[in-house]
Amino acid sequence: MDSSRWMVYALVAxxxxxxxxxxxxxxxxxxxxxxxxRVVFSSLGNVIGVMLVSGLAMIGLGALxxxxxxxxxxxxxxxxxxxxxxxxxxWKSKSNVFDRTSDVTGGPQxxxxxxxxxxxxxxxxxxxxxxxxxxxxPQFLDSGRSLLxxxxxxxxxxxxxxxxxxxxxxxxxxTTRKWFSVPRHASWFNRVSGGLFMLLGIGLLRLKNARS
Numbered sequence: 001m002d003s004s005r006w007m008v009y010a011l012v013a014x015x016x017x018x019x020x021x022x023x024x025x026x027x028x029x030x031x032x033x034x035x036x037x038r039v040v041f042s043s044l045g046n047v048i049g050v051m052l053v054s055g056l057a058m059i060g061l062g063a064l065x066x067x068x069x070x071x072x073x074x075x076x077x078x079x080x081x082x083x084x085x086x087x088x089x090x091w092k093s094k095s096n097v098f099d100r101t102s103d104v105t106g107g108p109q110x111x112x113x114x115x116x117x118x119x120x121x122x123x124x125x126x127x128x129x130x131x132x133x134x135x136x137x138p139q140f141l142d143s144g145r146s147l148l149x150x151x152x153x154x155x156x157x158x159x160x161x162x163x164x165x166x167x168x169x170x171x172x173x174x175t176t177r178k179w180f181s182v183p184r185h186a187s188w189f190n191r192v193s194g195g196l197f198m199l200l201g202i203g204l205l206r207l208k209n210a211r212s
Contacts, residue, residue, distance in 0.1 A: 001142065001150045006157070009140045013158050017165045022083055022122050022200055024169050025193055029090065030115060031170035032177055032189075038115060039170035045116035046166065047159040049123025054155040057133035058147075079125035080201040087197030093190045 001009075023046045031039045110118075123129060140154065179185060 001140070001145075001153050005140055005142070006153065009154060010157055010161065013154075014161055014165075017158070017162050022086075022126065022197065023119070023162070023166060025196055025200075026086075026119065026122055027166040027170045028173040029193055031173040034110065034115070036167075036170050036174050038112070039167060041112045041115040042119040043163050043166040043170070045119025045121075046123050047119075047163045048116075049120040050129065050159055050162060051155055052120075053123060053126075053129045054133050054151065054158070057130055058151050075125070075130075076205065080205045082121065082125050083201030084198050087194045087199075087201060089194070090190055090197060091194030093194070 023043075026042055026046070027039050030042050140150075142150065
């Protein structure tokens with residue numbers, strides 16, 4: 001992949017990644033509840049999930065999803081259900097995740113492994129990601145060169161930008177934590193973030209198969 005082609009791809013990837021989505025909301029929530037260092041694990045999980053999704057797209061699952069309405073619908077339901085579950089749990093939460101003491105004494109604690117698995121799950125249950133890679137990669141592939149190195153470069157680029165973006169959102173959320181330490185503000189955060197998760201899940205249900 002030549003440098004000019006890579007730069008255009010990196011710009012497109014950056015714009016896509018910076019757009020708030022489930023992974024960003026997860027990074028923000030984990031940052032204010034568990035601390036910025038713990039966001040590393042959910043963010044690593046998410047980019048590993050992205051790598052797996054890219055691999056699936058590379059071996060043709062993207063094309064299969066476009067042709068198989070049943071498989072597409074099944075993955076879509078799993079992904080939407082998971083987002084709605086996360087949103088409902090956040091909406092109903094009565095705890096103040098912005099309370100500084102919650103890092104060690106308050107609220108449900110999660111292990112680094114659980115945070116990592118949560119990030120992976122979020123990436124793997126989003127058929128938009130598979131369709132995104134399937135639609136985006138061919139535009140930048142040079143058919144006259146070996147495809148595997150090009151896929152590897154694009155995937156590594158996407159993972160790097162994605163990880164940096166998630167950590168940036170986590171840092172920004174952490175720096176505004178004092179304002180949100182007020183119980184009323186924290187309650188609104190729970191409802192807004194929970195509502196956004198549920199809306200994303202509902203929006204995922206409206207995602208159409210390419211054949212539809």
